Amino acid sequence: xxxxxxxxxxxxxxxxxxxxxAPRGAVTTFCAEHGISRKTFYEIRRRSLTDGPAxxxxxxxxxxxxxxxxxxxxxxxxxxxxxxxxxxxxLDHGPISVHDKMHAIGLQAVPSVASLxxxxxxxxxxxxELRKKPRAAWRRFVYPAPNACWQLDATEYVLTRGRRCVIxxxxxxxxxYAVASHVTWGETSQAAIxxxxxxxxxxxxxxxxxxxxxxxxxxxxxxxxxxxxxxLMALGVEPITGKPYKPTTQGKNERFHQTLFRYLDKQPLxxxxxxxxxxxxxxxxxxxxxxxxxxxxxxxTPQTAWQATEKTETPRPAHDLIRLPPAxxxxxxxxxxxxxxxxxxxxxxxxxxxxxxxKVQYMIGAQHRFQQVLVITNDNKITITTLEGEILIxxxxxxxxxxxxxxxxxxxxxxRPSPKS
Numbered sequence: 115x116x117x118x119x120x121x122x123x124x125x126x127x128x129x130x131x132x133x134x135x136a137p138r139g140a141v142t143t144f145c146a147e148h149g150i151s152r153k154t155f156y157e158i159r160r161r162s163l164t165d166g167p168a169x170x171x172x173x174x175x176x177x178x179x180x181x182x183x184x185x186x187x188x189x190x191x192x193x194x195x196x197x198x199x200x201x202x203x204x205l206d207h208g209p210i211s212v213h214d215k216m217h218a219i220g221l222q223a224v225p226s227v228a229s230l231x232x233x234x235x236x237x238x239x240x241x242x243e244l245r246k247k248p249r250a251a252w253r254r255f256v257y258p259a260p261n262a263c264w265q266l267d268a269t270e271y272v273l274t275r276g277r278r279c280v281i282x283x284x285x286x287x288x289x290x291y292a293v294a295s296h297v298t299w300g301e302t303s304q305a306a307i308x309x310x311x312x313x314x315x316x317x318x319x320x321x322x323x324x325x326x327x328x329x330x331x332x333x334x335x336x337x338x339x340x341x342x343x344x345x346l347m348a349l350g351v352e353p354i355t356g357k358p359y360k361p362t363t364q365g366k367n368e369r370f371h372q373t374l375f376r377y378l379d380k381q382p383l384x385x386x387x388x389x390x391x392x393x394x395x396x397x398x399x400x401x402x403x404x405x406x407x408x409x410x411x412x413x414x415t416p417q418t419a420w421q422a423t424e425k426t427e428t429p430r431p432a433h434d435l436i437r438l439p440p441a442x443x444x445x446x447x448x449x450x451x452x453x454x455x456x457x458x459x460x461x462x463x464x465x466x467x468x469x470x471x472x473k474v475q476y477m478i479g480a481q482h483r484f485q486q487v488l489v490i491t492n493d494n495k496i497t498i499t500t501l502e503g504e505i506l507i508x509x510x511x512x513x514x515x516x517x518x519x520x521x522x523x524x525x526x527x528x529x530r531p532s533p534k535s
Contacts, residue, residue: 128163204380267367289419340503350429
Protein backbone atom coordinates (compact mmCIF):
# COMPACT_ATOMS: atom_id res chain seq x y z
CA UNK A 115 0.00 0.00 0.00
CA UNK A 116 1.41 3.46 -0.86
CA UNK A 117 2.50 5.64 2.02
CA UNK A 118 -0.24 7.76 3.68
CA UNK A 119 -3.06 5.85 1.94
CA UNK A 120 -5.96 5.07 4.27
CA UNK A 121 -6.82 1.45 5.10
CA UNK A 122 -10.18 0.28 3.79
CA UNK A 123 -12.82 0.10 6.59
CA UNK A 124 -13.67 -3.53 5.63
CA UNK A 125 -10.03 -4.49 6.19
CA UNK A 126 -10.11 -2.70 9.54
CA UNK A 127 -13.27 -4.59 10.51
CA UNK A 128 -11.62 -7.92 9.63
CA UNK A 129 -8.62 -7.02 11.80
CA UNK A 130 -10.80 -6.09 14.78
CA UNK A 131 -12.51 -9.51 14.47
CA UNK A 132 -9.25 -11.38 14.02
CA UNK A 133 -9.36 -14.67 16.01
CA UNK A 134 -6.77 -15.10 18.70
CA UNK A 135 -6.14 -18.73 17.67
CA ALA A 136 -5.38 -17.98 14.02
CA PRO A 137 -2.78 -20.37 12.52
CA ARG A 138 0.86 -19.36 12.22
CA GLY A 139 1.55 -17.26 9.09
CA ALA A 140 -2.06 -16.16 8.64
CA VAL A 141 -1.23 -12.50 9.47
CA THR A 142 1.52 -12.40 6.84
CA THR A 143 -0.79 -13.90 4.20
CA PHE A 144 -3.63 -11.49 5.12
CA CYS A 145 -1.34 -8.42 4.89
CA ALA A 146 0.02 -9.50 1.50
CA GLU A 147 -3.48 -10.05 0.10
CA HIS A 148 -4.74 -6.60 1.21
CA GLY A 149 -1.55 -4.61 0.57
CA ILE A 150 -0.83 -3.46 4.12
CA SER A 151 2.19 -3.88 6.36
CA ARG A 152 2.35 -6.12 9.44
CA LYS A 153 3.03 -2.95 11.47
CA THR A 154 -0.27 -1.43 10.32
CA PHE A 155 -2.10 -4.70 11.07
CA TYR A 156 -0.86 -4.87 14.68
CA GLU A 157 -1.44 -1.12 15.24
CA ILE A 158 -5.10 -1.48 14.26
CA ARG A 159 -5.31 -4.70 16.32
CA ARG A 160 -3.88 -2.91 19.36
CA ARG A 161 -6.37 -0.02 19.06
CA SER A 162 -9.30 -2.44 18.87
CA LEU A 163 -8.19 -4.03 22.15
CA THR A 164 -7.48 -0.76 23.99
CA ASP A 165 -10.02 1.73 22.55
CA GLY A 166 -12.66 -0.68 21.35
CA PRO A 167 -13.57 -2.07 17.90
CA ALA A 168 -15.52 1.05 16.93
CA UNK A 169 -12.49 3.32 17.47
CA UNK A 170 -10.29 1.08 15.32
CA UNK A 171 -12.59 1.47 12.32
CA UNK A 172 -11.65 5.19 11.92
CA UNK A 173 -8.07 6.44 11.29
CA UNK A 174 -6.61 8.77 13.87
CA UNK A 175 -6.10 12.43 13.05
CA UNK A 176 -2.59 13.23 11.88
CA UNK A 177 -2.78 16.77 13.10
CA UNK A 178 0.01 17.50 15.59
CA UNK A 179 -0.97 18.11 19.20
CA UNK A 180 0.92 21.41 19.22
CA UNK A 181 1.91 23.86 16.42
CA UNK A 182 4.60 26.19 17.78
CA UNK A 183 5.05 27.86 14.37
CA UNK A 184 1.35 28.61 13.82
CA UNK A 185 0.69 32.31 13.42
CA UNK A 186 -1.69 34.05 15.76
CA UNK A 187 -4.95 35.36 14.35
CA UNK A 188 -3.91 38.89 15.30
CA UNK A 189 -0.71 38.63 13.23
CA UNK A 190 -2.66 37.26 10.26
CA UNK A 191 -5.14 40.14 10.40
CA UNK A 192 -2.30 42.67 10.69
CA UNK A 193 -0.66 41.27 7.55
CA UNK A 194 -3.91 41.39 5.58
CA UNK A 195 -4.53 44.95 6.81
CA UNK A 196 -1.06 46.15 5.76
CA UNK A 197 -1.53 44.58 2.35
CA UNK A 198 -4.90 46.30 1.91
CA UNK A 199 -3.41 49.68 2.90
CA UNK A 200 -0.57 49.34 0.38
CA UNK A 201 -2.99 48.32 -2.36
CA UNK A 202 -5.28 51.26 -1.59
CA UNK A 203 -2.29 53.62 -1.85
CA UNK A 204 -1.38 52.27 -5.29
CA LEU A 205 1.93 50.77 -4.09
CA ASP A 206 3.32 47.26 -4.51
CA HIS A 207 1.51 44.92 -2.11
CA GLY A 208 3.09 41.51 -2.67
CA PRO A 209 4.46 39.38 0.19
CA ILE A 210 7.92 40.98 0.00
CA SER A 211 6.52 44.51 0.08
CA VAL A 212 4.19 43.67 2.98
CA HIS A 213 7.07 42.03 4.89
CA ASP A 214 9.23 45.15 4.52
CA LYS A 215 6.34 47.48 5.42
CA MET A 216 5.53 45.54 8.60
CA HIS A 217 9.16 45.85 9.66
CA ALA A 218 9.17 49.57 8.80
CA ILE A 219 6.14 50.38 10.96
CA GLY A 220 7.65 48.51 13.92
CA LEU A 221 5.42 45.45 14.28
CA GLN A 222 6.93 42.83 16.58
CA ALA A 223 5.74 39.53 15.07
CA VAL A 224 6.46 39.81 11.34
CA PRO A 225 5.83 36.57 9.37
CA SER A 226 8.28 35.40 6.76
CA VAL A 227 7.67 36.07 3.07
CA ALA A 228 6.62 32.44 2.55
CA SER A 229 4.18 32.63 5.47
CA LEU A 230 2.69 35.84 4.09
CA UNK A 231 2.20 34.12 0.73
CA UNK A 232 0.22 31.32 2.40
CA UNK A 233 -1.80 33.84 4.46
CA UNK A 234 -2.85 35.83 1.38
CA UNK A 235 -3.79 32.71 -0.58
CA UNK A 236 -5.83 31.34 2.31
CA UNK A 237 -7.61 34.70 2.68
CA UNK A 238 -8.42 34.77 -1.04
CA UNK A 239 -6.65 38.09 -1.70
CA UNK A 240 -3.87 36.55 -3.82
CA UNK A 241 -3.73 33.78 -6.36
CA UNK A 242 -1.15 31.15 -7.11
CA GLU A 243 1.02 32.25 -10.03
CA LEU A 244 2.90 30.14 -12.54
CA ARG A 245 6.53 29.48 -11.80
CA LYS A 246 8.72 32.04 -13.50
CA LYS A 247 12.06 31.54 -15.18
CA PRO A 248 14.78 31.54 -12.49
CA ARG A 249 16.64 34.80 -12.12
CA ALA A 250 19.94 33.02 -12.73
CA ALA A 251 18.83 32.66 -16.36
CA TRP A 252 18.63 36.43 -16.84
CA ARG A 253 21.49 38.44 -18.27
CA ARG A 254 21.28 41.55 -16.15
CA PHE A 255 23.44 44.64 -16.28
CA VAL A 256 23.94 47.50 -13.86
CA TYR A 257 26.39 50.39 -13.98
CA PRO A 258 28.84 50.65 -11.06
CA ALA A 259 27.97 54.12 -9.76
CA PRO A 260 25.32 56.86 -9.92
CA ASN A 261 25.42 59.09 -13.00
CA ALA A 262 27.30 56.46 -14.98
CA CYS A 263 24.18 55.97 -17.07
CA TRP A 264 20.63 57.30 -17.05
CA GLN A 265 17.65 55.72 -18.76
CA LEU A 266 14.99 57.85 -20.48
CA ASP A 267 11.63 56.69 -21.76
CA ALA A 268 8.18 58.15 -22.37
CA THR A 269 4.78 56.58 -21.82
CA GLU A 270 1.24 57.69 -22.63
CA TYR A 271 -1.42 58.56 -20.07
CA VAL A 272 -4.83 60.22 -20.16
CA LEU A 273 -6.41 63.24 -18.53
CA THR A 274 -10.10 63.91 -18.02
CA ARG A 275 -12.29 63.83 -21.14
CA GLY A 276 -9.97 61.26 -22.68
CA ARG A 277 -7.19 63.71 -23.58
CA ARG A 278 -3.90 61.94 -24.15
CA CYS A 279 -0.58 63.14 -22.83
CA VAL A 280 2.96 61.82 -22.38
CA ILE A 281 5.01 61.26 -19.22
CA UNK A 282 8.80 61.33 -19.57
CA UNK A 283 10.59 59.36 -16.84
CA UNK A 284 14.34 59.55 -16.28
CA UNK A 285 16.03 57.15 -13.83
CA UNK A 286 19.58 56.36 -12.77
CA UNK A 287 20.64 52.88 -13.89
CA UNK A 288 22.79 52.09 -10.84
CA UNK A 289 20.40 53.08 -8.04
CA UNK A 290 17.00 53.14 -9.83
CA TYR A 291 16.70 56.72 -8.49
CA ALA A 292 14.06 58.80 -10.30
CA VAL A 293 16.13 61.85 -11.23
CA ALA A 294 13.33 63.69 -13.08
CA SER A 295 9.87 63.35 -14.62
CA HIS A 296 8.04 65.63 -17.01
CA VAL A 297 4.44 65.68 -18.24
CA THR A 298 3.77 67.12 -21.69
CA TRP A 299 1.31 66.87 -24.56
CA GLY A 300 3.51 64.92 -26.97
CA GLU A 301 6.74 62.99 -27.32
CA THR A 302 9.00 65.66 -28.81
CA SER A 303 12.70 66.41 -28.78
CA GLN A 304 12.09 69.64 -26.88
CA ALA A 305 10.22 67.78 -24.12
CA ALA A 306 13.10 65.30 -23.84
CA ILE A 307 15.54 68.18 -23.52
CA UNK A 308 13.34 69.76 -20.83
CA UNK A 309 13.27 66.67 -18.60
CA UNK A 310 16.99 66.07 -19.11
CA UNK A 311 17.91 69.65 -18.18
CA UNK A 312 15.67 69.42 -15.12
CA UNK A 313 17.62 66.33 -14.00
CA UNK A 314 21.12 67.71 -14.57
CA UNK A 315 20.22 70.90 -12.70
CA UNK A 316 19.42 68.82 -9.61
CA UNK A 317 21.88 65.92 -9.93
CA UNK A 318 24.69 66.78 -12.35
CA UNK A 319 25.57 65.50 -15.82
CA UNK A 320 25.68 61.72 -16.46
CA UNK A 321 28.28 59.89 -18.53
CA UNK A 322 25.72 58.17 -20.80
CA UNK A 323 22.03 58.22 -21.56
CA UNK A 324 20.18 55.10 -22.70
CA UNK A 325 16.92 55.39 -24.63
CA UNK A 326 14.94 53.56 -27.27
CA UNK A 327 15.09 54.35 -30.99
CA UNK A 328 12.19 56.79 -30.96
CA UNK A 329 12.42 59.60 -33.49
CA UNK A 330 12.11 62.27 -30.79
CA UNK A 331 14.96 60.77 -28.74
CA UNK A 332 17.70 59.15 -30.84
CA UNK A 333 16.87 58.75 -34.54
CA UNK A 334 20.46 57.78 -35.40
CA UNK A 335 19.39 54.38 -36.77
CA UNK A 336 17.32 56.27 -39.36
CA UNK A 337 20.33 58.26 -40.53
CA UNK A 338 19.32 61.39 -38.61
CA UNK A 339 20.92 63.48 -35.88
CA UNK A 340 18.08 64.73 -33.69
CA UNK A 341 18.00 67.86 -31.57
CA UNK A 342 18.12 65.85 -28.37
CA UNK A 343 21.25 63.94 -29.45
CA UNK A 344 22.96 67.20 -30.38
CA UNK A 345 22.07 68.61 -26.96
CA LEU A 346 23.54 65.55 -25.20
CA MET A 347 26.76 65.57 -27.18
CA ALA A 348 27.26 69.27 -26.47
CA LEU A 349 27.34 68.38 -22.75
CA GLY A 350 29.72 65.45 -23.29
CA VAL A 351 27.01 62.83 -22.68
CA GLU A 352 27.24 59.65 -24.77
CA PRO A 353 23.83 58.74 -26.26
CA ILE A 354 23.27 54.97 -26.50
CA THR A 355 20.24 52.96 -27.62
CA GLY A 356 18.94 49.42 -27.31
CA LYS A 357 18.33 47.06 -30.18
CA PRO A 358 15.20 47.77 -32.23
CA TYR A 359 12.14 45.85 -31.01
CA LYS A 360 14.01 44.77 -27.85
CA PRO A 361 12.28 46.68 -25.00
CA THR A 362 13.98 44.47 -22.40
CA THR A 363 17.10 46.63 -22.81
CA GLN A 364 15.11 49.44 -21.20
CA GLY A 365 13.51 46.98 -18.76
CA LYS A 366 14.24 49.13 -15.71
CA ASN A 367 12.24 51.99 -17.18
CA GLU A 368 9.45 49.72 -18.42
CA ARG A 369 9.04 48.36 -14.88
CA PHE A 370 9.13 51.93 -13.57
CA HIS A 371 6.17 52.79 -15.84
CA GLN A 372 4.21 49.85 -14.43
CA THR A 373 4.77 51.00 -10.84
CA LEU A 374 3.74 54.55 -11.78
CA PHE A 375 0.52 53.39 -13.46
CA ARG A 376 -0.45 51.33 -10.40
CA TYR A 377 -0.07 54.47 -8.26
CA LEU A 378 -1.85 56.86 -10.65
CA ASP A 379 -4.79 54.51 -11.07
CA LYS A 380 -5.57 55.01 -7.35
CA GLN A 381 -5.48 58.82 -7.65
CA PRO A 382 -8.24 61.15 -8.94
CA LEU A 383 -8.03 61.57 -12.71
CA UNK A 384 -6.08 64.77 -13.38
CA UNK A 385 -7.78 67.68 -15.14
CA UNK A 386 -4.63 69.49 -16.32
CA UNK A 387 -0.98 68.74 -17.02
CA UNK A 388 -0.01 70.58 -13.83
CA UNK A 389 -2.26 68.34 -11.73
CA UNK A 390 -0.79 65.21 -13.30
CA UNK A 391 2.73 66.60 -12.84
CA UNK A 392 2.02 67.09 -9.12
CA UNK A 393 0.83 63.46 -8.83
CA UNK A 394 3.94 62.21 -10.65
CA UNK A 395 6.21 64.31 -8.40
CA UNK A 396 4.54 62.83 -5.30
CA UNK A 397 5.04 59.34 -6.70
CA UNK A 398 8.72 60.05 -7.40
CA UNK A 399 9.23 61.11 -3.78
CA UNK A 400 7.56 57.94 -2.43
CA UNK A 401 9.44 55.78 -4.94
CA UNK A 402 12.82 57.29 -4.05
CA UNK A 403 12.55 57.60 -0.28
CA UNK A 404 9.86 55.23 1.08
CA UNK A 405 9.49 52.22 -1.19
CA UNK A 406 12.12 49.47 -0.72
CA UNK A 407 13.27 48.34 -4.15
CA UNK A 408 13.36 44.57 -4.56
CA UNK A 409 16.00 44.74 -7.32
CA UNK A 410 18.53 46.56 -5.11
CA UNK A 411 20.86 44.70 -2.71
CA UNK A 412 19.30 44.54 0.73
CA UNK A 413 16.00 45.86 -0.68
CA UNK A 414 16.97 49.44 0.19
CA THR A 415 15.29 52.53 -1.22
CA PRO A 416 16.69 54.13 -4.41
CA GLN A 417 17.76 57.18 -2.41
CA THR A 418 19.82 54.98 -0.06
CA ALA A 419 21.48 53.28 -3.03
CA TRP A 420 22.07 56.68 -4.68
CA GLN A 421 23.81 58.05 -1.57
CA ALA A 422 25.80 54.89 -0.81
CA THR A 423 28.20 55.23 -3.75
CA GLU A 424 30.15 58.24 -4.97
CA LYS A 425 28.87 59.69 -8.25
CA THR A 426 30.71 59.12 -11.50
CA GLU A 427 32.92 61.98 -12.68
CA THR A 428 31.14 64.59 -14.80
CA PRO A 429 31.99 64.20 -18.50
CA ARG A 430 33.85 66.94 -20.32
CA PRO A 431 31.93 68.69 -23.10
CA ALA A 432 33.24 68.17 -26.62
CA HIS A 433 34.42 71.77 -27.01
CA ASP A 434 36.76 71.31 -24.03
CA LEU A 435 38.51 68.36 -25.70
CA ILE A 436 39.01 69.65 -29.24
CA ARG A 437 38.80 73.08 -30.85
CA LEU A 438 36.23 72.90 -33.58
CA PRO A 439 36.19 75.28 -36.57
CA PRO A 440 33.37 77.82 -36.70
CA ALA A 441 30.13 76.23 -37.79
CA UNK A 442 28.85 77.27 -41.24
CA UNK A 443 25.63 79.29 -41.39
CA UNK A 444 22.67 77.02 -40.85
CA UNK A 445 20.30 76.78 -43.83
CA UNK A 446 16.66 77.68 -43.46
CA UNK A 447 15.79 73.98 -43.49
CA UNK A 448 17.86 70.92 -42.66
CA UNK A 449 19.41 69.26 -45.75
CA UNK A 450 17.71 66.24 -47.20
CA UNK A 451 19.28 63.01 -45.88
CA UNK A 452 21.42 61.25 -48.47
CA UNK A 453 20.41 57.71 -47.56
CA UNK A 454 17.00 56.80 -46.22
CA UNK A 455 15.96 53.39 -44.82
CA UNK A 456 13.17 51.35 -46.28
CA UNK A 457 9.73 52.77 -45.61
CA UNK A 458 10.98 56.38 -45.31
CA UNK A 459 10.47 59.07 -47.96
CA UNK A 460 10.78 62.87 -48.15
CA UNK A 461 7.74 64.97 -48.98
CA UNK A 462 7.18 68.73 -49.27
CA UNK A 463 4.17 70.34 -47.61
CA UNK A 464 1.80 72.65 -49.45
CA UNK A 465 1.19 76.31 -48.68
CA UNK A 466 -1.51 75.20 -46.21
CA UNK A 467 0.76 72.73 -44.43
CA UNK A 468 -0.90 69.71 -46.08
CA UNK A 469 0.69 66.46 -47.25
CA UNK A 470 -0.75 64.12 -49.91
CA UNK A 471 0.08 60.42 -49.60
CA UNK A 472 -1.67 57.57 -51.46
CA LYS A 473 -4.67 59.82 -52.31
CA VAL A 474 -5.10 60.76 -48.63
CA GLN A 475 -4.74 64.37 -47.45
CA TYR A 476 -2.89 64.75 -44.11
CA MET A 477 -3.16 68.08 -42.28
CA ILE A 478 0.17 68.92 -40.60
CA GLY A 479 -0.27 72.62 -39.83
CA ALA A 480 0.08 75.95 -41.62
CA GLN A 481 3.12 76.86 -39.51
CA HIS A 482 5.06 74.14 -41.39
CA ARG A 483 4.07 75.22 -44.93
CA PHE A 484 6.56 74.53 -47.74
CA GLN A 485 8.76 72.49 -45.38
CA GLN A 486 10.24 69.15 -46.34
CA VAL A 487 9.29 66.34 -43.98
CA LEU A 488 10.04 62.64 -43.51
CA VAL A 489 7.18 60.19 -43.97
CA ILE A 490 7.88 56.91 -42.17
CA THR A 491 5.63 53.95 -42.83
CA ASN A 492 6.00 51.08 -40.38
CA ASP A 493 3.51 48.20 -40.41
CA ASN A 494 0.15 49.87 -39.77
CA LYS A 495 1.57 53.18 -38.54
CA ILE A 496 2.43 56.41 -40.40
CA THR A 497 4.76 58.93 -38.72
CA ILE A 498 5.59 62.37 -40.15
CA THR A 499 8.62 64.23 -38.75
CA THR A 500 10.83 67.18 -39.57
CA LEU A 501 14.20 66.49 -41.18
CA GLU A 502 15.73 66.99 -37.71
CA GLY A 503 13.64 64.11 -36.37
CA GLU A 504 10.92 65.95 -34.40
CA ILE A 505 7.56 64.17 -34.62
CA LEU A 506 4.80 66.27 -36.16
CA ILE A 507 1.96 63.74 -36.31
CA UNK A 508 1.48 59.99 -35.85
CA UNK A 509 -1.48 58.02 -37.20
CA UNK A 510 -2.52 54.47 -37.80
CA UNK A 511 -3.06 53.71 -41.48
CA UNK A 512 -6.50 55.14 -42.42
CA UNK A 513 -9.33 52.84 -43.42
CA UNK A 514 -10.04 52.33 -47.14
CA UNK A 515 -12.04 55.20 -48.56
CA UNK A 516 -10.62 57.82 -46.18
CA UNK A 517 -9.50 60.98 -48.00
CA UNK A 518 -8.66 63.37 -45.14
CA UNK A 519 -6.82 62.96 -41.82
CA UNK A 520 -6.53 65.90 -39.39
CA UNK A 521 -3.52 66.63 -37.23
CA UNK A 522 -5.45 65.58 -34.07
CA UNK A 523 -3.33 67.82 -31.85
CA UNK A 524 -4.71 68.64 -28.39
CA UNK A 525 -5.63 72.26 -27.76
CA UNK A 526 -3.09 72.54 -24.97
CA UNK A 527 -3.56 73.05 -21.24
CA UNK A 528 -6.72 74.86 -20.22
CA UNK A 529 -8.16 75.73 -16.86
CA ARG A 530 -11.70 76.23 -18.19
CA PRO A 531 -13.94 73.15 -18.47
CA SER A 532 -15.35 72.27 -21.86
CA PRO A 533 -18.96 73.47 -22.36
CA LYS A 534 -19.84 69.88 -23.36
CA SER A 535 -18.26 68.24 -20.32
